[in-house]
Amino acid sequence: MNILDNIRVVLVEPIFGGNIGSVCRAINNNGISDLAIVNPRPTIDWEDARRLTCNAKAQLEARKEFQTLEEAVADCTVVAGTSARTGFYRDTAYSPREFAPIALESAADRKIALVFGREDKGLFNEELALCTHIIQIPSSGLYTSLNLAQAVMVCCYEMFVAADVFEPAEEKAEEASSELRERMFALWREMMIKTEFTHGQKLDHMMMGLRRIFTRGKLTVPDAKILMGLAKQSLWVKQQWDKAERKNND
């Protein structure tokens, strides 16, 4: 199996059919064929898309469509979101070149995703939250917003070049899928609320921070299970406390 077959390119609510077609051609040039579109708009000009695919009509026809990003990346280990903006929670962004070997390490035996946002608004914070890595494409200070298909081109090109020289590590624990990770984060969120650790907007910020911390390295299935165990334990302690309080008030 070719390692590039494990790379999924995910477009979130793209606006222009032409861009979708150009994306097909770009991934095809780089040996990638798994294309997913999240919540495709009814206004997409599919004729325009077809016209720009060039030799990559098969990629367009074989695309998968999902209602949410969560579903589109559920079976993926590494999920990398691209963002032109810097700042809050984006400080730990990787360049496509730094990111490529990290992604290939995981793509050796599991699916990974490269996620690209809308042409006008990019990815929303709740979408970036689903990502284990944030990729920022180096670009000139004044004009950081890249054309969608060109952003896909640069990322896939870096994957393609890196795959050529890539040798996977010998052995490793199974990596956590997005679905497992999200169950884990849901538990931690519940724990933070119930233990009254924090709440409201602060809770959201805290969750973003935790997501970065837990996904900075490679999170394995055993890691996720340990972290879920910890959260469950805290929730159990809180329950015991509540019970004790009720008993006291009786």
Added chain:
Amino acid sequence: MNILDNIRVVLVEPIFGGNIGSVCRAINNNGISDLAIVNPRPTIDWEDARRLTCNAKAQLEARKEFQTLEEAVADCTVVAGTSARTGFYRDTAYSPREFAPIALESAADRKIALVFGREDKGLFNEELALCTHIIQIPSSGLYTSLNLAQAVMVCCYEMFVAADVFEPAEEKAEEASSELRERMFALWREMMIKTEFTHGQKLDHMMMGLRRIFTRGKLTVPDAKILMGLAKQSLWVKQQWDKAERKNND
């Protein structure tokens, strides 16, 4: 001065206005602003071009137009042509990543050019002949033909990334410009014909070989002058011979 200001992107007879616009956006994203178009077709849809420039309208408006590639690169030292095809005289192709530091070395104090061919037919052999380097963008075996703007994107992205970490060498002899190089090659060609070294199609092949040999390293102004001197000397010897022959026949 920014080293990227010394990089000129040259499009030879592009067909689609949309691609020209996308090229403007791509070079702009990578801090490049010098765009030249060789022999612009009357059928170019400039409205389409403007629509796709995004924030890079200035690059489109400031474009220079030339009748020939020769004129478009006359003041450039390194002239790199992109080609999707492999084979004859293309064996010594560089990847954009290998090429970037070579180009920046020259761009530190002189203009260099990245040349891109027509969407359908690429660069012709006589255009590749004007180039000191050939760039081949790595791509999947089956689909080597990239969209024009995406090819520009990859090359300019590599230049931008390399420029970030680039430190020019301390001192060096002035590099030969395209104009000087072409005068030199013209002399060598004349010499090869007049000395009856070779002729016809074989001469063209031989010239291509010489072009590769003389531009593999960095050709300086003194180098070019030495080579011109050699050719002139051979021509002079031939003249002397002819004179001697005429004398003999008198």
